[in-house]
Amino acid sequence: MNTSIASAPETQPALVGPERSGPLGRFWHLPSVVVARFTLRSYLRSGWGWGEFVFVVVFFLVFWTYPGTEDYFFSTGSFGLGILALLGTAIMVHRAMSARVYLPLARLTSRAACTRGLALASGVLRVPLYLLLLVLALASHKIIAPQPAHILVGSLGLLANSILVSTLIVALSPPIATRLIRICFLFWLVIALTPLPNVDWLAILLSVIRLPLLPVALCIGLGTSPNLSLASFWPLAVVALLIVGLALLADFLLKRRDLILH
Amino acid sequence: MLEEPALPGQGDAAIECLGLTKVYEGRIAALNDLTLTVPRGVAFGLLGENGAGKSTLVRLLLGFLFPTSGLVRVLGEENVARAHPRIGYVHERPLFEPRFTGRQYLAFFAELSGCWGVANRARVQMALEQVGLRAVADRKVGGYSKGMLQRLAIAQALLADPELLILDEVTSGIDAGSQWEMRRMMADLRRQGKTILLCSHYMAEVESLCESVGILRRGRLVLSGDVAHLLRLHDAVEITLAGERPASDVAAALKLGGQIIEARENVLRIPAAAQQEILAALVAAHIPIHSLNPLTQTLEEVYVRATRADEAAAEPALS
Secondary structure, eight states, X not given: OOOOSSOSOOOOOOOBSOTTOOHHHHHHTSHHHHHHHHHHHHHXXXXXXXXXXXXXXXXXXXXXXXXXXXXXXXXXXXXXXXXXXXXXXXXXXXXXXXXXXXXXHTTOSOTHHHHHHHHHHHHHHHHHHHHHHHHHHHHTTOBSSOOHHHHHHHHHHHHHHHHHHHHHHHHHSTTTSOHHHHHHHHHHHHHHTXXXXXXXXXXXXXXXXXXXXXXXXXXXXXXXXXXXXXXXXXXXXXXXXXXXXXXXXXXHHHTTSOOOOO | OOOOOOOTTGGGEEEEEEEEEEEETTTEEEEEEEEEEEETTOEEEEEXXXXXXXXXXXXXXXXXXXXXXXXXXXXXXXXXXGGGGGEEEEOSSOOOOTTSBHHHHHHHHHHHTXXXXXXXXXXXXXXXXXXXXXXXXXXXXXXXXXXXXXXXXXXXXXXXXXXXEEEESTTTTOOHHHHHHHHHHHHHHHHTTOEEEEEESOXXXXXXXXXXXXXXXXXXXXXXXXXXXXHHHTOEEEEEEOSSSOHXXXXXXXXXXXXXXXXXXXXXXXXXXXXXXXXXXHHHTTOOEEEEEEEOOOHHHHHHHHHHHHHHHHHHHHO
Protein backbone atom coordinates (compact mmCIF):
# COMPACT_ATOMS: atom_id res chain seq x y z
CA MET A 1 0.00 0.00 0.00
CA ASN A 2 2.03 2.90 -1.22
CA THR A 3 -0.47 5.59 -2.01
CA SER A 4 -0.80 8.34 0.50
CA ILE A 5 -2.29 11.76 0.19
CA ALA A 6 -1.16 13.04 3.51
CA SER A 7 2.18 11.66 4.47
CA ALA A 8 3.98 14.69 3.08
CA PRO A 9 4.36 17.57 5.53
CA GLU A 10 2.39 20.73 4.90
CA THR A 11 4.74 22.64 2.67
CA GLN A 12 4.22 25.88 0.89
CA PRO A 13 3.90 25.31 -2.86
CA ALA A 14 6.21 27.24 -5.14
CA LEU A 15 4.89 30.76 -4.72
CA VAL A 16 3.98 32.82 -7.70
CA GLY A 17 3.24 36.05 -5.92
CA PRO A 18 4.80 39.39 -5.12
CA GLU A 19 8.47 38.78 -4.38
CA ARG A 20 8.58 41.45 -1.70
CA SER A 21 6.17 39.64 0.61
CA GLY A 22 7.60 39.14 4.07
CA PRO A 23 7.08 36.34 6.58
CA LEU A 24 3.57 37.62 7.36
CA GLY A 25 2.63 37.43 3.68
CA ARG A 26 3.99 33.93 3.47
CA PHE A 27 2.08 32.90 6.58
CA TRP A 28 -1.09 34.47 5.14
CA HIS A 29 -0.73 32.29 2.05
CA LEU A 30 0.11 29.02 3.80
CA PRO A 31 -2.33 26.35 2.55
CA SER A 32 -3.83 25.85 6.02
CA VAL A 33 -4.35 29.61 6.42
CA VAL A 34 -5.91 29.83 2.94
CA VAL A 35 -8.25 26.95 3.87
CA ALA A 36 -9.07 28.66 7.19
CA ARG A 37 -9.86 31.98 5.49
CA PHE A 38 -12.04 30.33 2.89
CA THR A 39 -13.83 28.17 5.48
CA LEU A 40 -14.58 31.24 7.61
CA ARG A 41 -15.90 33.23 4.66
CA SER A 42 -18.03 30.32 3.55
CA TYR A 43 -19.34 29.81 7.11
CA LEU A 44 -20.24 33.46 7.51
CA ARG A 45 -21.86 33.71 4.08
CA SER A 46 -23.97 30.64 4.80
CA GLY A 47 -25.51 32.46 7.77
CA TRP A 48 -24.34 29.94 10.38
CA GLY A 49 -21.49 32.21 11.42
CA TRP A 50 -23.82 35.13 12.10
CA GLY A 51 -26.07 32.67 13.93
CA GLU A 52 -23.25 32.20 16.45
CA PHE A 53 -23.15 35.97 17.09
CA VAL A 54 -26.93 35.97 17.60
CA PHE A 55 -26.51 33.07 20.04
CA VAL A 56 -24.04 35.15 22.07
CA VAL A 57 -26.47 38.09 22.25
CA VAL A 58 -29.37 35.84 23.29
CA PHE A 59 -27.15 34.02 25.79
CA PHE A 60 -26.11 37.37 27.29
CA LEU A 61 -29.72 38.61 27.54
CA VAL A 62 -30.82 35.41 29.30
CA PHE A 63 -27.93 34.95 31.73
CA TRP A 64 -27.09 38.56 32.60
CA THR A 65 -30.47 39.91 33.58
CA TYR A 66 -28.77 41.24 36.73
CA PRO A 67 -25.13 42.22 37.24
CA GLY A 68 -22.84 39.44 38.40
CA THR A 69 -19.32 39.04 39.71
CA GLU A 70 -16.24 38.39 37.58
CA ASP A 71 -16.41 34.80 38.77
CA TYR A 72 -19.98 34.50 37.46
CA PHE A 73 -18.98 36.11 34.16
CA PHE A 74 -16.12 33.72 33.50
CA SER A 75 -17.83 30.54 34.72
CA THR A 76 -21.13 31.22 32.90
CA GLY A 77 -19.31 32.60 29.87
CA SER A 78 -17.10 29.51 29.70
CA PHE A 79 -20.17 27.29 29.79
CA GLY A 80 -22.05 29.24 27.10
CA LEU A 81 -19.12 29.78 24.76
CA GLY A 82 -18.07 26.15 25.29
CA ILE A 83 -21.49 24.95 24.14
CA LEU A 84 -21.31 27.39 21.22
CA ALA A 85 -17.82 26.17 20.28
CA LEU A 86 -19.15 22.61 20.28
CA LEU A 87 -22.21 23.31 18.14
CA GLY A 88 -20.63 25.88 15.83
CA THR A 89 -17.56 23.78 15.11
CA ALA A 90 -19.63 20.67 14.49
CA ILE A 91 -21.67 22.57 11.90
CA MET A 92 -18.58 24.16 10.34
CA VAL A 93 -16.77 20.83 10.00
CA HIS A 94 -19.89 19.10 8.69
CA ARG A 95 -20.23 21.78 5.96
CA ALA A 96 -16.56 21.80 5.08
CA MET A 97 -15.89 18.05 5.07
CA SER A 98 -18.53 17.17 2.49
CA ALA A 99 -17.68 16.05 -1.05
CA ARG A 100 -16.76 19.72 -1.66
CA VAL A 101 -13.45 19.10 0.06
CA TYR A 102 -12.34 16.80 -2.78
CA LEU A 103 -11.43 19.73 -5.01
CA PRO A 104 -9.16 21.53 -2.51
CA LEU A 105 -7.68 18.19 -1.43
CA ALA A 106 -6.86 17.36 -5.04
CA ARG A 107 -4.66 20.46 -5.02
CA LEU A 108 -2.92 20.03 -1.68
CA THR A 109 0.12 17.90 -1.04
CA SER A 110 -1.08 17.17 2.48
CA ARG A 111 -4.44 16.64 4.13
CA ALA A 112 -3.03 18.37 7.20
CA ALA A 113 -3.79 21.74 5.59
CA CYS A 114 -7.48 20.85 5.79
CA THR A 115 -7.55 19.80 9.45
CA ARG A 116 -5.33 22.68 10.53
CA GLY A 117 -7.34 25.12 8.45
CA LEU A 118 -10.56 23.95 10.06
CA ALA A 119 -9.09 24.12 13.57
CA LEU A 120 -7.71 27.57 12.82
CA ALA A 121 -10.99 28.87 11.37
CA SER A 122 -13.04 27.59 14.25
CA GLY A 123 -10.52 28.80 16.84
CA VAL A 124 -10.22 32.28 15.35
CA LEU A 125 -14.01 32.67 15.31
CA ARG A 126 -14.04 32.18 19.12
CA VAL A 127 -12.21 35.51 19.60
CA PRO A 128 -14.82 37.94 18.18
CA LEU A 129 -17.60 35.91 19.79
CA TYR A 130 -15.98 36.26 23.20
CA LEU A 131 -15.21 39.93 22.61
CA LEU A 132 -18.88 40.49 21.78
CA LEU A 133 -19.91 38.91 25.08
CA LEU A 134 -17.34 40.97 26.98
CA VAL A 135 -18.33 44.23 25.30
CA LEU A 136 -22.01 43.55 25.98
CA ALA A 137 -21.28 42.82 29.64
CA LEU A 138 -19.01 45.83 30.15
CA ALA A 139 -21.16 48.26 28.18
CA SER A 140 -24.28 47.34 30.13
CA HIS A 141 -22.37 47.27 33.49
CA LYS A 142 -23.23 43.63 34.12
CA ILE A 143 -19.88 42.82 35.74
CA ILE A 144 -19.62 44.07 39.33
CA ALA A 145 -16.37 45.99 39.98
CA PRO A 146 -14.40 44.67 36.99
CA GLN A 147 -10.61 44.68 37.42
CA PRO A 148 -8.77 45.17 34.10
CA ALA A 149 -6.04 42.70 35.08
CA HIS A 150 -8.58 40.06 36.09
CA ILE A 151 -10.58 40.61 32.91
CA LEU A 152 -7.46 40.28 30.76
CA VAL A 153 -6.21 37.10 32.39
CA GLY A 154 -9.70 35.60 32.67
CA SER A 155 -10.29 36.32 28.98
CA LEU A 156 -7.16 34.36 28.10
CA GLY A 157 -8.39 31.42 30.17
CA LEU A 158 -11.89 31.51 28.69
CA LEU A 159 -10.62 31.83 25.13
CA ALA A 160 -8.15 29.00 25.66
CA ASN A 161 -10.97 26.74 26.83
CA SER A 162 -13.25 27.73 23.92
CA ILE A 163 -10.49 27.07 21.39
CA LEU A 164 -9.72 23.76 23.11
CA VAL A 165 -13.37 22.70 22.72
CA SER A 166 -13.46 23.75 19.05
CA THR A 167 -10.21 21.91 18.26
CA LEU A 168 -11.49 18.85 20.09
CA ILE A 169 -14.66 18.89 17.98
CA VAL A 170 -12.59 19.17 14.78
CA ALA A 171 -10.54 16.14 15.86
CA LEU A 172 -13.64 14.12 16.77
CA SER A 173 -15.77 15.02 13.75
CA PRO A 174 -16.37 12.63 10.88
CA PRO A 175 -14.55 11.81 8.67
CA ILE A 176 -11.54 12.72 10.82
CA ALA A 177 -12.32 10.41 13.75
CA THR A 178 -14.04 7.06 13.60
CA ARG A 179 -17.26 6.29 15.44
CA LEU A 180 -15.26 4.09 17.83
CA ILE A 181 -13.01 7.00 18.77
CA ARG A 182 -16.04 9.22 19.45
CA ILE A 183 -17.64 6.52 21.60
CA CYS A 184 -14.39 6.06 23.55
CA PHE A 185 -14.16 9.82 24.13
CA LEU A 186 -17.76 10.05 25.35
CA PHE A 187 -17.16 7.06 27.63
CA TRP A 188 -14.14 8.80 29.13
CA LEU A 189 -16.11 12.04 29.54
CA VAL A 190 -18.97 10.31 31.35
CA ILE A 191 -16.54 8.59 33.72
CA ALA A 192 -14.54 11.78 34.26
CA LEU A 193 -17.69 13.73 35.17
CA THR A 194 -18.98 11.07 37.57
CA PRO A 195 -18.99 12.33 41.19
CA LEU A 196 -16.15 10.94 43.30
CA PRO A 197 -17.32 7.84 45.21
CA ASN A 198 -16.58 7.07 48.88
CA VAL A 199 -14.37 4.10 48.02
CA ASP A 200 -10.79 5.38 48.29
CA TRP A 201 -9.14 3.46 45.46
CA LEU A 202 -12.00 4.27 43.09
CA ALA A 203 -11.82 7.95 44.00
CA ILE A 204 -8.08 7.93 43.27
CA LEU A 205 -8.68 6.19 39.95
CA LEU A 206 -11.37 8.70 38.96
CA SER A 207 -9.10 11.58 39.95
CA VAL A 208 -6.44 10.26 37.61
CA ILE A 209 -8.97 9.76 34.82
CA ARG A 210 -10.24 13.35 35.13
CA LEU A 211 -6.71 14.79 35.27
CA PRO A 212 -6.89 16.25 31.71
CA LEU A 213 -9.85 18.36 32.87
CA LEU A 214 -7.80 20.01 35.63
CA PRO A 215 -6.14 22.71 33.48
CA VAL A 216 -9.54 23.43 31.91
CA ALA A 217 -11.08 23.99 35.33
CA LEU A 218 -8.13 26.13 36.41
CA CYS A 219 -8.41 28.25 33.25
CA ILE A 220 -12.03 29.04 34.11
CA GLY A 221 -10.95 30.37 37.50
CA LEU A 222 -7.88 32.17 36.19
CA GLY A 223 -9.56 35.58 36.11
CA THR A 224 -10.59 35.42 39.75
CA SER A 225 -7.37 34.02 41.24
CA PRO A 226 -6.49 36.22 44.23
CA ASN A 227 -2.71 35.94 43.83
CA LEU A 228 -1.60 35.99 40.23
CA SER A 229 2.00 35.08 39.48
CA LEU A 230 3.81 33.63 36.51
CA ALA A 231 3.23 30.16 37.96
CA SER A 232 -0.54 30.75 37.79
CA PHE A 233 -0.37 30.59 34.02
CA TRP A 234 0.64 26.93 33.78
CA PRO A 235 -2.94 25.82 33.03
CA LEU A 236 -2.89 28.13 30.00
CA ALA A 237 0.32 26.53 28.79
CA VAL A 238 -1.14 23.04 29.30
CA VAL A 239 -4.36 23.96 27.45
CA ALA A 240 -2.25 25.42 24.61
CA LEU A 241 -0.34 22.13 24.46
CA LEU A 242 -3.61 20.21 24.43
CA ILE A 243 -4.83 22.35 21.52
CA VAL A 244 -1.66 21.67 19.53
CA GLY A 245 -1.85 17.99 20.46
CA LEU A 246 -5.46 17.72 19.31
CA ALA A 247 -4.65 19.48 16.01
CA LEU A 248 -1.80 17.01 15.43
CA LEU A 249 -4.11 14.13 16.38
CA ALA A 250 -6.63 15.36 13.79
CA ASP A 251 -3.85 15.39 11.14
CA PHE A 252 -2.80 11.90 12.17
CA LEU A 253 -6.34 10.53 12.04
CA LEU A 254 -7.36 12.12 8.74
CA LYS A 255 -4.29 11.05 6.84
CA ARG A 256 -5.19 7.42 7.49
CA ARG A 257 -8.84 7.62 6.51
CA ASP A 258 -10.46 6.59 3.25
CA LEU A 259 -12.45 9.63 2.18
CA ILE A 260 -15.87 8.60 0.93
CA LEU A 261 -17.76 11.87 1.13
CA HIS A 262 -21.16 12.85 -0.20
CA MET B 1 -9.70 -9.73 -19.62
CA LEU B 2 -10.37 -10.33 -23.28
CA GLU B 3 -7.55 -8.46 -24.92
CA GLU B 4 -4.96 -6.12 -23.63
CA PRO B 5 -2.87 -4.76 -26.46
CA ALA B 6 0.35 -3.20 -25.28
CA LEU B 7 0.04 0.51 -24.72
CA PRO B 8 2.77 2.63 -26.24
CA GLY B 9 5.45 4.24 -24.13
CA GLN B 10 4.84 2.33 -20.91
CA GLY B 11 8.14 3.51 -19.53
CA ASP B 12 6.88 7.09 -19.53
CA ALA B 13 3.51 6.56 -17.92
CA ALA B 14 1.28 9.24 -16.44
CA ILE B 15 -0.77 6.64 -14.57
CA GLU B 16 0.33 3.16 -13.55
CA CYS B 17 -1.78 0.71 -11.58
CA LEU B 18 -0.36 -2.67 -10.74
CA GLY B 19 -2.56 -5.38 -9.23
CA LEU B 20 -4.72 -2.65 -7.71
CA THR B 21 -7.42 -3.96 -5.41
CA LYS B 22 -9.82 -1.99 -3.26
CA VAL B 23 -12.13 -3.75 -0.86
CA TYR B 24 -14.47 -1.50 1.11
CA GLU B 25 -15.65 -2.22 4.62
CA GLY B 26 -18.32 -4.84 4.30
CA ARG B 27 -16.03 -6.77 1.95
CA ILE B 28 -17.32 -5.22 -1.24
CA ALA B 29 -14.54 -5.46 -3.83
CA ALA B 30 -14.82 -2.24 -5.82
CA LEU B 31 -11.63 -2.93 -7.77
CA ASN B 32 -10.08 -6.31 -8.29
CA ASP B 33 -6.44 -6.79 -9.33
CA LEU B 34 -6.50 -3.95 -11.83
CA THR B 35 -3.40 -3.40 -13.93
CA LEU B 36 -3.46 -0.38 -16.18
CA THR B 37 -0.98 2.01 -17.76
CA VAL B 38 -1.81 5.38 -19.27
CA PRO B 39 1.15 6.90 -21.15
CA ARG B 40 1.87 10.62 -20.95
CA GLY B 41 0.20 12.78 -23.55
CA VAL B 42 -2.56 10.28 -24.19
CA ALA B 43 -6.30 10.81 -23.75
CA PHE B 44 -7.57 7.69 -22.01
CA GLY B 45 -11.28 6.94 -21.73
CA LEU B 46 -12.55 4.92 -18.83
CA LEU B 47 -15.89 3.27 -19.50
CA GLY B 48 -18.11 1.21 -17.28
CA GLU B 49 -21.59 0.92 -15.94
CA ASN B 50 -22.59 2.45 -12.62
CA GLY B 51 -20.77 0.64 -9.82
CA ALA B 52 -18.10 -0.72 -12.16
CA GLY B 53 -15.36 0.93 -10.10
CA LYS B 54 -14.60 4.07 -12.13
CA SER B 55 -15.07 6.50 -9.24
CA THR B 56 -13.13 4.22 -6.91
CA LEU B 57 -10.24 4.18 -9.37
CA VAL B 58 -10.32 7.98 -9.67
CA ARG B 59 -10.32 8.34 -5.88
CA LEU B 60 -7.39 5.94 -5.62
CA LEU B 61 -5.49 7.89 -8.26
CA LEU B 62 -6.05 11.09 -6.29
CA GLY B 63 -5.20 9.47 -2.96
CA PHE B 64 -8.64 9.98 -1.44
CA LEU B 65 -8.74 6.23 -0.88
CA PHE B 66 -5.97 3.80 -0.03
CA PRO B 67 -5.60 0.56 -1.96
CA THR B 68 -6.24 -2.70 -0.13
CA SER B 69 -3.36 -4.11 -2.17
CA GLY B 70 -1.41 -3.22 -5.27
CA LEU B 71 0.39 -0.13 -6.43
CA VAL B 72 -0.63 3.24 -7.86
CA ARG B 73 1.83 5.62 -9.45
CA VAL B 74 0.70 8.98 -10.82
CA LEU B 75 3.14 11.17 -12.78
CA GLY B 76 5.95 9.03 -11.40
CA GLU B 77 4.90 9.49 -7.76
CA GLU B 78 3.90 6.55 -5.59
CA ASN B 79 2.88 9.06 -2.95
CA VAL B 80 0.23 10.51 -5.24
CA ALA B 81 -0.28 13.60 -3.07
CA ARG B 82 3.10 14.82 -4.28
CA ALA B 83 1.73 14.82 -7.82
CA HIS B 84 -1.33 16.91 -6.87
CA PRO B 85 0.12 20.26 -7.99
CA ARG B 86 0.48 18.73 -11.48
CA ILE B 87 -3.04 17.26 -11.63
CA GLY B 88 -6.27 18.99 -12.59
CA TYR B 89 -9.35 17.23 -11.26
CA VAL B 90 -12.98 17.72 -12.20
CA HIS B 91 -15.47 15.90 -10.00
CA GLU B 92 -18.59 14.26 -11.44
CA ARG B 93 -20.78 16.80 -9.61
CA PRO B 94 -20.06 20.51 -9.54
CA LEU B 95 -19.08 20.99 -5.89
CA PHE B 96 -19.10 24.72 -5.45
CA GLU B 97 -20.23 27.02 -2.69
CA PRO B 98 -23.18 28.91 -4.19
CA ARG B 99 -22.52 32.17 -2.33
CA PHE B 100 -19.17 32.86 -3.96
CA THR B 101 -18.62 34.34 -7.40
CA GLY B 102 -16.84 32.32 -10.04
CA ARG B 103 -13.85 34.63 -9.81
CA GLN B 104 -13.63 34.33 -6.00
CA TYR B 105 -13.77 30.57 -6.27
CA LEU B 106 -11.00 30.38 -8.81
CA ALA B 107 -8.90 32.84 -6.78
CA PHE B 108 -9.18 30.47 -3.81
CA PHE B 109 -8.05 27.48 -5.84
CA ALA B 110 -5.23 29.45 -7.45
CA GLU B 111 -4.09 30.51 -3.98
CA LEU B 112 -4.12 26.89 -2.84
CA SER B 113 -1.79 26.22 -5.75
CA GLY B 114 0.59 28.84 -4.36
CA CYS B 115 -0.34 31.55 -6.83
CA TRP B 116 -1.30 34.89 -5.30
CA GLY B 117 -1.26 38.63 -5.78
CA VAL B 118 -1.09 39.91 -9.35
CA ALA B 119 -0.22 36.43 -10.62
CA ASN B 120 -3.37 35.04 -9.02
CA ARG B 121 -5.60 37.58 -10.74
CA ALA B 122 -3.90 37.02 -14.10
CA ARG B 123 -4.14 33.22 -13.82
CA VAL B 124 -7.82 33.39 -12.84
CA GLN B 125 -8.58 35.73 -15.73
CA MET B 126 -6.80 33.43 -18.15
CA ALA B 127 -8.71 30.37 -16.92
CA LEU B 128 -12.01 32.25 -17.15
CA GLU B 129 -11.26 33.22 -20.73
CA GLN B 130 -10.20 29.68 -21.60
CA VAL B 131 -13.62 28.31 -20.61
CA GLY B 132 -15.64 31.31 -21.80
CA LEU B 133 -16.90 32.42 -18.39
CA ARG B 134 -15.36 35.89 -18.34
CA ALA B 135 -18.71 37.66 -18.74
CA VAL B 136 -20.29 35.93 -15.74
CA ALA B 137 -17.17 35.72 -13.54
CA ASP B 138 -18.53 38.17 -10.98
CA ARG B 139 -21.92 36.50 -10.66
CA LYS B 140 -22.67 34.20 -7.71
CA VAL B 141 -22.03 30.55 -8.55
CA GLY B 142 -25.51 29.72 -7.24
CA GLY B 143 -26.95 31.44 -10.31
CA TYR B 144 -24.89 29.41 -12.80
CA SER B 145 -26.44 26.76 -15.04
CA LYS B 146 -25.08 23.22 -14.78
CA GLY B 147 -23.13 23.71 -18.00
CA MET B 148 -21.54 26.88 -16.61
CA LEU B 149 -20.71 25.08 -13.37
CA GLN B 150 -18.94 22.35 -15.30
CA ARG B 151 -17.00 24.96 -17.24
CA LEU B 152 -16.04 26.58 -13.93
CA ALA B 153 -14.91 23.15 -12.73
CA ILE B 154 -12.73 22.82 -15.84
CA ALA B 155 -11.35 26.31 -15.22
CA GLN B 156 -10.31 25.38 -11.65
CA ALA B 157 -8.65 22.24 -13.02
CA LEU B 158 -6.69 24.32 -15.56
CA LEU B 159 -5.50 26.97 -13.09
CA ALA B 160 -2.16 25.36 -12.37
CA ASP B 161 -1.57 24.31 -16.00
CA PRO B 162 -1.64 20.60 -15.06
CA GLU B 163 0.15 17.79 -16.85
CA LEU B 164 -2.66 15.35 -16.09
CA LEU B 165 -6.39 16.04 -16.17
CA ILE B 166 -8.76 13.66 -14.44
CA LEU B 167 -12.25 14.37 -15.72
CA ASP B 168 -14.95 12.38 -13.98
CA GLU B 169 -18.17 12.34 -16.03
CA VAL B 170 -17.93 16.02 -16.87
CA THR B 171 -20.65 15.95 -19.51
CA SER B 172 -23.23 14.04 -17.47
CA GLY B 173 -26.53 15.79 -16.96
CA ILE B 174 -25.84 18.86 -19.07
CA ASP B 175 -27.64 19.96 -22.22
CA ALA B 176 -26.42 19.06 -25.70
CA GLY B 177 -25.01 22.54 -26.41
CA SER B 178 -22.97 22.56 -23.21
CA GLN B 179 -21.83 19.00 -23.91
CA TRP B 180 -20.60 20.06 -27.33
CA GLU B 181 -18.80 23.03 -25.76
CA MET B 182 -17.17 20.78 -23.14
CA ARG B 183 -16.02 18.32 -25.79
CA ARG B 184 -14.54 21.15 -27.82
CA MET B 185 -12.61 22.25 -24.75
CA MET B 186 -11.40 18.72 -24.09
CA ALA B 187 -10.29 18.39 -27.69
CA ASP B 188 -8.31 21.64 -27.30
CA LEU B 189 -6.63 20.30 -24.17
CA ARG B 190 -5.79 17.10 -25.95
CA ARG B 191 -4.16 19.07 -28.76
CA GLN B 192 -2.07 20.86 -26.14
CA GLY B 193 -0.58 17.47 -25.26
CA LYS B 194 -2.16 17.09 -21.84
CA THR B 195 -2.69 13.61 -20.50
CA ILE B 196 -6.41 13.15 -19.96
CA LEU B 197 -8.23 10.47 -18.02
CA LEU B 198 -11.86 10.78 -19.03
CA CYS B 199 -14.49 8.77 -17.17
CA SER B 200 -17.69 8.75 -19.14
CA HIS B 201 -20.89 6.95 -19.95
CA TYR B 202 -20.94 8.46 -23.44
CA MET B 203 -19.24 6.07 -25.87
CA ALA B 204 -19.27 8.50 -28.79
CA GLU B 205 -17.55 11.09 -26.63
CA VAL B 206 -14.78 8.68 -25.65
CA GLU B 207 -14.47 7.41 -29.22
CA SER B 208 -14.01 10.91 -30.60
CA LEU B 209 -11.75 12.29 -27.85
CA CYS B 210 -9.62 9.41 -26.64
CA GLU B 211 -6.80 7.42 -28.20
CA SER B 212 -7.00 4.65 -25.62
CA VAL B 213 -9.81 3.16 -23.65
CA GLY B 214 -10.39 0.86 -20.72
CA ILE B 215 -13.66 -0.90 -19.92
CA LEU B 216 -14.34 -1.68 -16.30
CA ARG B 217 -16.90 -4.18 -15.15
CA ARG B 218 -17.45 -5.23 -11.55
CA GLY B 219 -14.08 -3.83 -10.58
CA ARG B 220 -12.13 -5.62 -13.29
CA LEU B 221 -10.64 -4.25 -16.46
CA VAL B 222 -12.34 -6.42 -19.05
CA LEU B 223 -10.83 -4.68 -22.06
CA SER B 224 -8.26 -1.99 -22.68
CA GLY B 225 -6.21 -0.70 -25.54
CA ASP B 226 -5.93 1.67 -28.42
CA VAL B 227 -9.39 2.79 -29.62
CA ALA B 228 -8.56 2.47 -33.34
CA HIS B 229 -7.07 -0.97 -32.75
CA LEU B 230 -10.10 -2.19 -30.80
CA LEU B 231 -12.48 -0.92 -33.45
CA ARG B 232 -10.49 -2.65 -36.20
CA LEU B 233 -10.17 -5.79 -34.11
CA HIS B 234 -13.89 -6.21 -34.14
CA ASP B 235 -14.54 -5.13 -37.72
CA ALA B 236 -17.03 -7.45 -39.34
CA VAL B 237 -18.36 -8.32 -42.77
CA GLU B 238 -22.00 -9.03 -43.54
CA ILE B 239 -22.59 -11.60 -46.29
CA THR B 240 -26.12 -11.77 -47.70
CA LEU B 241 -26.77 -15.14 -49.33
CA ALA B 242 -28.75 -15.21 -52.59
CA GLY B 243 -30.56 -18.53 -52.22
CA GLU B 244 -33.51 -19.64 -50.09
CA ARG B 245 -31.33 -21.60 -47.72
CA PRO B 246 -31.09 -20.13 -44.19
CA ALA B 247 -27.68 -18.78 -43.25
CA SER B 248 -27.59 -20.92 -40.10
CA ASP B 249 -27.95 -24.08 -42.20
CA VAL B 250 -25.13 -22.97 -44.47
CA ALA B 251 -22.91 -22.24 -41.48
CA ALA B 252 -23.66 -25.65 -39.99
CA ALA B 253 -23.11 -27.48 -43.30
CA LEU B 254 -19.78 -25.77 -43.88
CA LYS B 255 -18.81 -26.13 -40.20
CA LEU B 256 -18.24 -22.39 -39.85
CA GLY B 257 -19.78 -22.18 -36.38
CA GLY B 258 -16.62 -21.06 -34.64
CA GLN B 259 -16.01 -18.23 -37.07
CA ILE B 260 -19.49 -16.82 -37.33
CA ILE B 261 -20.54 -13.82 -35.26
CA GLU B 262 -24.18 -14.15 -36.16
CA ALA B 263 -26.32 -16.14 -38.65
CA ARG B 264 -29.80 -14.69 -39.11
CA GLU B 265 -32.25 -15.40 -42.00
CA ASN B 266 -30.03 -15.23 -45.11
CA VAL B 267 -27.33 -13.07 -43.54
CA LEU B 268 -24.02 -14.24 -42.17
CA ARG B 269 -22.01 -11.85 -40.03
CA ILE B 270 -18.36 -12.81 -39.83
CA PRO B 271 -15.17 -11.22 -38.47
CA ALA B 272 -13.31 -9.25 -41.14
CA ALA B 273 -10.21 -11.32 -40.45
CA ALA B 274 -12.03 -14.52 -41.46
CA GLN B 275 -13.52 -13.03 -44.64
CA GLN B 276 -11.24 -14.69 -47.20
CA GLU B 277 -11.44 -18.13 -45.66
CA ILE B 278 -15.25 -18.09 -45.41
CA LEU B 279 -15.73 -16.68 -48.89
CA ALA B 280 -13.53 -19.44 -50.26
CA ALA B 281 -15.62 -22.04 -48.43
CA LEU B 282 -18.88 -20.57 -49.78
CA VAL B 283 -17.57 -20.44 -53.34
CA ALA B 284 -16.25 -24.00 -53.06
CA ALA B 285 -19.70 -25.17 -51.87
CA HIS B 286 -21.41 -23.29 -54.78
CA ILE B 287 -23.49 -21.16 -52.43
CA PRO B 288 -24.58 -17.96 -54.24
CA ILE B 289 -23.79 -14.64 -52.61
CA HIS B 290 -26.07 -11.63 -53.07
CA SER B 291 -23.92 -8.97 -51.46
CA LEU B 292 -20.98 -8.38 -49.15
CA ASN B 293 -20.85 -5.34 -46.84
CA PRO B 294 -17.98 -4.39 -44.54
CA LEU B 295 -19.24 -3.26 -41.13
CA THR B 296 -17.26 -0.80 -39.03
CA GLN B 297 -17.93 -1.17 -35.35
CA THR B 298 -18.57 1.63 -32.93
CA LEU B 299 -17.07 1.80 -29.49
CA GLU B 300 -20.53 1.13 -28.13
CA GLU B 301 -20.55 -2.24 -29.89
CA VAL B 302 -17.07 -3.00 -28.60
CA TYR B 303 -18.25 -2.11 -25.11
CA VAL B 304 -21.36 -4.29 -25.30
CA ARG B 305 -19.36 -7.17 -26.74
CA ALA B 306 -16.72 -6.93 -24.00
CA THR B 307 -19.18 -6.68 -21.12
CA ARG B 308 -21.40 -9.49 -22.49
CA ALA B 309 -18.40 -11.74 -22.97
CA ASP B 310 -17.32 -11.03 -19.41
CA GLU B 311 -20.82 -11.69 -18.16
CA ALA B 312 -20.96 -14.98 -20.06
CA ALA B 313 -17.58 -15.97 -18.67
CA ALA B 314 -18.69 -15.11 -15.14
CA GLU B 315 -21.98 -17.06 -15.28
CA PRO B 316 -20.55 -20.62 -15.17
CA ALA B 317 -18.28 -19.56 -12.36
CA LEU B 318 -21.24 -18.16 -10.42
CA SER B 319 -23.44 -21.18 -11.08
